[in-house]
Amino acid sequence: xxxxxxxxxxxxxxxxxxxxxxxxxxxxxxxxxxxxxxxxxxxxxxxxxxxxxxxxxxxxxxxxxxxxxxxxxxxxxxxxxxxxxxxxxxxxxxxxxxxxxxxxxxxxxxxxxxxxxxxxxxxxxxxxxxxxxxxxxxxxxxxxxxxxxxxxxxxxxxxxxxxxxxxxxxxxxxxxxxxxxxxxxxxxxxxxxxxxxxxxxxxxxxxxxxxxxxxxxxxxxxxxxxxxxxxxxxxxxxxxxxxxxxxxxxxxxxxxxxxxxxxxxxxxxxxxxxxxxxxxxxxxxxxxxxxxxxxxxxxxxxxxxxxxxxxxxxxxxxxxxxxxxxxxxxxxxxxxxxxxxxxxxxxxxxxxxxxxxxxxxxxxxxxxxxxxxxxxxxxxxxxxxxxxxxxxxxxxxxxxxxxxx
Amino acid sequence: xxxxxxxxxxxxxxxxxxxxxxxxxxxxxxxxxxxxxxxxxxxxxxxxxxxxxxxxxxxxxxxxxxxxxxxxxxxxxxxxxxxxxxxxxxxxxxxxxxxxxxxxxxxxxxxxxxxxxxxxxxxxxxxxxxxxxxxxxxxxxxxxxxxxxxxxxxxxxxxxxxxxxxxxxxxxxxxxxxxxxxxxxxxxxxxxxxxxxxxxxxxxxxxxxxxxxxxxxxxxxxxxxxxxxxxxxxxxxxxxxxxxxxxxxxxxxxxxxxxxxxxxxxxxxxxxxxxxxxxxxxxxxxxxxxxxxxxxxxxxxxxxxxxxxxxxxxxxxxxxxxxxxxxxxxxxxxxxxxxxxxxxxxxxxxxxxxxxxxxxxxxxxxxxxxxxxxxxxxxxxxxxxxxxxxxxxxxxxxxxxxxxx
Numbered sequence: 126x127x128x129x130x131x132x133x134x135x136x137x138x139x140x141x142x143x144x145x146x147x148x149x150x151x152x153x154x155x156x157x158x159x160x161x162x163x164x165x166x167x168x169x170x171x172x173x174x175x176x177x178x179x180x181x182x183x184x185x186x187x188x189x190x191x192x193x194x195x196x197x198x199x200x201x202x203x204x205x206x207x208x209x210x211x212x213x214x215x216x217x218x219x220x221x222x223x224x225x226x227x228x229x230x231x232x233x234x235x236x237x238x239x240x241x242x243x244x245x246x247x248x249x250x251x252x253x254x255x256x257x258x259x260x261x262x263x264x265x266x267x268x269x270x271x272x273x274x275x276x277x278x279x280x281x282x283x284x285x286x287x288x289x290x291x292x293x294x295x296x297x298x299x300x301x302x303x304x305x306x307x308x309x310x311x312x313x314x315x316x317x318x319x320x321x322x323x324x325x326x327x328x329x330x331x332x333x334x335x336x337x338x339x340x341x342x343x344x345x346x347x348x349x350x351x352x353x354x355x356x357x358x359x360x361x362x363x364x365x366x367x368x369x370x371x372x373x374x375x376x377x378x379x380x381x382x383x384x385x386x387x388x389x390x391x392x393x394x395x396x397x398x399x400x401x402x403x404x405x406x407x408x409x410x411x412x413x414x415x416x417x418x419x420x421x422x423x424x425x426x427x428x429x430x431x432x433x434x435x436x437x438x439x440x441x442x443x444x445x446x447x448x449x450x451x452x453x454x455x456x457x458x459x460x461x462x463x464x465x466x467x468x469x470x471x472x473x474x475x476x477x478x479x480x481x482x483x484x485x486x487x488x489x490x491x492x493x494x495x496x497x498x499x500x501x502x503x504x505x506x507x508x509x510x511x512x513x514x515x516x517x518x519x520x521x522x523x524x525x526x527x528x529x530x
Numbered sequence: 531x532x533x534x535x536x537x538x539x540x541x542x543x544x545x546x547x548x549x550x551x552x553x554x555x556x557x558x559x560x561x562x563x564x565x566x567x568x569x570x571x572x573x574x575x576x577x578x579x580x581x582x583x584x585x586x587x588x589x590x591x592x593x594x595x596x597x598x599x600x601x602x603x604x605x606x607x608x609x610x611x612x613x614x615x616x617x618x619x620x621x622x623x624x625x626x627x628x629x630x631x632x633x634x635x636x637x638x639x640x641x642x643x644x645x646x647x648x649x650x651x652x653x654x655x656x657x658x659x660x661x662x663x664x665x666x667x668x669x670x671x672x673x674x675x676x677x678x679x680x681x682x683x684x685x686x687x688x689x690x691x692x693x694x695x696x697x698x699x700x701x702x703x704x705x706x707x708x709x710x711x712x713x714x715x716x717x718x719x720x721x722x723x724x725x726x727x728x729x730x731x732x733x734x735x736x737x738x739x740x741x742x743x744x745x746x747x748x749x750x751x752x753x754x755x756x757x758x759x760x761x762x763x764x765x766x767x768x769x770x771x772x773x774x775x776x777x778x779x780x781x782x783x784x785x786x787x788x789x790x791x792x793x794x795x796x797x798x799x800x801x802x803x804x805x806x807x808x809x810x811x812x813x814x815x816x817x818x819x820x821x822x823x824x825x826x827x828x829x830x831x832x833x834x835x836x837x838x839x840x841x842x843x844x845x846x847x848x849x850x851x852x853x854x855x856x857x858x859x860x861x862x863x864x865x866x867x868x869x870x871x872x873x874x875x876x877x878x879x880x881x882x883x884x885x886x887x888x889x890x891x892x893x894x895x896x897x898x899x900x901x902x903x904x905x906x907x908x909x910x911x912x913x914x915x916x917x918x919x920x921x922x923x924x925x926x927x928x929x930x931x932x933x934x935x
Contacts, residue, residue: 141583141587144587178546178606178610179609179613181546182546182550182610182613182614182617183613183614183617184617187612187613187616189623190609190612190613190623190624191609191613193605193608193626194605194609194610197602197605197606200599201583201599201602204584204595204596204598204599205583205584205587205599207592207595208587208592208596209588211591211592212587212589218595219598221598269629270626
């Protein structure tokens with residue numbers, strides 16, 4: 126029998142009725158002749174409630190304790206789903222991350238999976254059972270519970286699919302696929318039937334809140350097709366894969382946008398080797414993720430350096446940068462938190478000329494000023510004013526006629 | 531350093547404020563120069579809430595899944611208490627039953643502890659940490675989470691105290707000790723400063739809802755003194771122990787009572803060997819706990835047999851007994867669920883004459899009819915009508931002048 130891995134998000138298992146609904150979907154998948162392993166998130170707001178409770182006791186709770194606390198949320202939903210399946214006549218068993226053989230490093234709250242021993246899962250599948258695995262968690266070499274951080278349950282699911290040699294990882298939430306743009310902004314945004322791993326990575330990294338890049342990366346490395354679909358309807362969803370049809374498709378797959386951007390500009394930095402490292406290494410050490418970096422061309426060995434961070438990291442970034450800028454005798458540090466970004470993403474876009482020009486023209490026609498530009502092989506990103514982001518997405522979606530298949 | 535084991539019940543860790551309060555008590559115990567291991571129950575109604583959720587998905591949830599589900603309650607409170615301690619500057623770590631080395635058999639929902647490997651606890655204590663252990667749970671040889679059933683967290687605490695060679699097990703709830711009778715019935719009931727294991731066992735078994743007999747038995751076997759006290763005040767509590775002072779004390783330590791009693795009488799049973807076994811073995815198999823058994827003296831090889839069960843087991847007991855009584859050609863099966871019991875308990879009572887007579891006279895003076903009598907070495911129990919139980923406790927408490935020390 127082929128193994129398929131399902132993954133159900135927090136809203137999909139949000140209450141008893143929804144859990145029963147998920148159980149029916151799993152039984153349907155089994156009746157198609159597959160062995161099913163299902164990974165679940167914690168029910169609805171469980172994780173937030175537990176975090177709130179922890180913060181009543183400790184402003185800065187120990188990550189090791191936090192991991193143990195939060196891991197209970199997924200354990201609860203995994204047992205409830207197993208109970209629902211058994212009540213419907215389908216034998217099932219819930220396994221914690223530890224029981225499922227998910228070993229991680231010891232970096233609490235953002236552990237990385239170091240290996241999976243799928244023996245117990247295989248044993249349970251061999252008994253004719255559906256195996257429900259508590260997502261988001263594993264066990265360290267010290268036998269302590271760890272959690273995988275953001276995108277954790279997706280990561281569990283794709284990693285398990287790879288380890289079990291599954292034919293597919295089907296990931297169900299309340300979103301029924303990947304769209305050409307956020308459907309809340311663009312009502313006629315089109316659901317993509319397929320997308321490549323690379324495009325999905327760029328979409329995720331550049332603000333489309335669909336799936337954490339981590340899980341997509343594992344899918345790419347082990348070549349596991351990932352279906353993104355809704356557990357609330359029967360729409361076919363979007364298949365993330367590495368198939369051959371990619372090259373011949375429409376070059377622009379989707380538009381990503383992000384409001385949570387802030388910009389820091391350091392004016393009058395000496396233009397000599399080592400400056401960038403001296404600036405960005407301390408930021409990385411402070412846990413600030415730097416996104417777009419732009420350095421203007423140098424005049425008289427003095428240059429201006431601009432980079433973006435998330436809005437929530439702006440304060441921390443300025444604290445780190447302040448003393449360094451002073452030491453470098455930079456002229457001034459400026460910051461702006463009222464900015465956002467918009468990106469077009471598509472495989473092979475840079476090999477086909479005209480996409481960037483078409484994007485810039487669309488923005489210009491809409492009266493939107495471009496503050497910074499950054500590109501990758503399959504992405505073009507423009508940093509613009511925050512209150513222009515929605516207009517920009519609409520203008521670009523229209524310019525590329527993305528509502529059409 | 532001496533190790534002391536604390537155990538905090540569900541109300542003692544019912545919310546964030548109470549958890550902080552418990553943390554302070556633990557720190558105070560450490561400042562007296564002890565290593566502290568604290569066992570916690572689930573917060574307040576957590577367990578009931580989880581049971582309700584499970585029953586929405588399955589009328590009869592698999593015990594294995596139920597155990598995993600319920601075990602999360604104690605894990606949550608253990609991590610929160612560890613966080614509270616760290617926030618107050620006391621290093622601490624939470625351990626699940628598995629991490630604390632608590633191995634059990636595989637009888638889910640009422641597992642028995644088969645052994646404890648306290649290595650990790652010792653390691654953590656050696657690091658200067660307070661160790662918080664999630665009560666009520668262990669791990670089977672199949673690496674599945676088990677729960678210990680009723681009195682589970684108390685059992686965890688006393689068993690850990692034995693395994694760690696602790697000097698004492700201090701068990702904190704919202705009740706500040708063992709009283710001569712239920713203080714809700716007898717306002718001037720007196721808190722006992724000490725009580726023997728045997729007396730405590732009889733009190734617990736005969737209706738005083740203070741501590742499950744299981745935990746007391748372990749205390750007795752390993753000679754661990756158990757302090758029963760409240761986490762909400764500084765009253766000294768009651769010490770359960772096997773000390774030598776026992777013999778010289780007041781012979782009647784306490785009065786237990788129970789409303790949850792039902793009586794079954796089988797009339798006209800052949801009086802021959804094997805009859806009792808033929809009746810009570812099937813009841814035991816059906817999980818019905820039989821309490822008092824009284825067989826009247828036989829006339830013409832025909833006898834009447836009466837026994838008591840809990841009210842909640844009456845229906846099941848009658849179902850089991852019906853066909854057997856028919857087979858035995860018994861004349862009739864009668865049942866009465868409107869009864870209760872009252873017991874006096876005291877070490878060495880039966881060696882000092884007059885106690886039974888004094889109890890019976892107190893009941894008689896209060897106009898209370900005795901339906902059945904049962905005795906052990908340290909207990910005299912009268913089965914009476916349910917609506918006379920309160921009066922009976924008051925009359926006996928007064929007759930023995932138990933309010934006086």
